Amino acid sequence: MxxxxxxxxxxxxxxxxxxxxxxxxxxxxxxxxxxxxxxxxxxxxxxxxxxxxxxxxxxxxxxxxxxxxxxxxxxxxxxxxxxxxxxxxxxxxxxxxxxxxxxxxxxxxxxxxxxxxxALSRTYIYRLVTGCSHHSQIPVFERDLCWAPKGDHLNVPAMQEAADSLLGTHDFSTFRSVSSEKPFKSPIKTLAQADIRPSSGFMSHHYEYRGLQFWELEFKSRSFLYRQVRRMVGALVAVGQGRLAPYHIKELLEMRDPLAYPLNTMAPAAGLFLKSVEYDDADVDTEGNAAE
CATH class of the missing domain: 3.30.70.580 (Pseudouridine synthase I, catalytic domain, N-terminal subdomain)
Structure with missing residues (x-):
């Protein structure tokens, strides 16, 4: 046997x-x-x-x-x-x-x-870079690792104000992909974190003289809808660019309709990272059990 x-x-x-x-x-x-x-x-x-x-x-x-x-x-x-x-x-x-x-x-x-x-929660980070007038200005070591939205500046305080309206338990249907493979999945999600901060990457100081600034958008929830993070990021960047106002994010949330999401706004895949998946310590007995 x-x-x-x-x-x-x-x-x-x-x-x-x-x-x-x-x-x-x-x-x-x-x-x-x-x-x-x-x-x-x-x-x-x-x-x-x-x-x-x-x-x-x-x-x-x-x-x-x-x-x-x-x-x-x-x-x-x-x-x-x-x-x-x-x-x-x-x-x-x-x-x-x-x-x-x-x-x-x-x-x-x-x-x-x-x-x-x-899993108790998942945390995602999305990386942005500002100060690039053309995609060719993205540093070679950052290609495929960040998004450079159009424009030299983002209104980060306005973006954070808009992100705060996403916190808590909501119907996130507007931020669900229209082509979702599982439309029957509940759109009710609880967003525990939505923060925007300057990136502290170890190479960031090499780019400051070029006027480049890196940003991280971090989101935490037990689970997310298909492409929810990329759609949230895209809408927040639109706020930072002045194409949307912070209150528009709350309005989009309340519409509960994926077709209400602004066209050509979703953030590209390259800047998105799954940062971590968290579990209860009782489920994963780490003592004498892990290998790094």
Whole structure:
């Protein structure tokens, strides 16, 4: 008889430009999902049954993750003990070394743990840069990692005032993508954080002489609707540019209609990062269990 399955929670990051998103795609597609590469690497653990990654947070083509998460079950052959968490991290990273994907840490979790449904919250960051009159002025090390909206200046206080109206529990239908794959999903979400601040990236000071300023918009909620963050960011940038007033954001929220969202306003994918996925400490026993 084979050994019982062992469930692991893994945290991982990726540079999303070359992938169709995080979710698995058919292998004959020109761009594959991050999940395809994770599962391909996991088969080198030589499990009794194929390993599937259950990803906590979906990200689209071009979206990056500082830290996403997933759970997986690993079943070994007769008499073989479960892998230590450190072996999972080292083995997966070894077989992922050709890809901009890295396993950050791993934990053994209970059999009823689910990376998606056990998550308490998700935090996203969107990066903006101002001072670029043309996209060619974006520093080479920042390409595909930020958005440079038109104009040399954003009214950040007005943007923060508008962002404050998004806080709390609302029907976010206006900020849901019209092409949402799951229109039956509840649009009621509780936004716990919506902050705008200057970016403190370690290279920022190299760009100051060029008049470039980087900004981070950070949002936290238990879950988000499809493309909700990018649509919120786009509307807030429109406020910063003076195309919308802060009170317009509240009006859009109250319309509860995705078709009411201003055309050609959604922020592009490149500046969006999934920053973190949070869990209850009781679900993830970290002592003696994690591997970095």
């Amino acid at each position: 084979n050994s019982p399955k062992t469930r692991y929670l893994v945290f991982f990051q990726y540079f999303g430009t070359k992938y169709s998103g995080v979710m698995e795609t058919l292998t004959d597609q020109p761009m594959l999902g991050v999940q395809n590469y994770l599962e391909r690497a996991a088969q080198n653990l030589r499990p009794v049954t194929p390993i599937k990654f259950y990803v906590s947070s979906r990200t689209d083509t071009g979206v990056h993750a500082l830290c996403n998460s997933a759970h997986l079950d690993v079943q070994r052959g007769v008499g073989k003990p479960p892998f230590p968490a450190g072996v999972i991290v080292a083995a997966l990273n070894y077989h992922l070394k050709a890809e901009p994907i890295r396993i950050l840490s791993a934990y053994r979790v209970s059999d009823n743990f689910h990376a998606r449904f056990s």
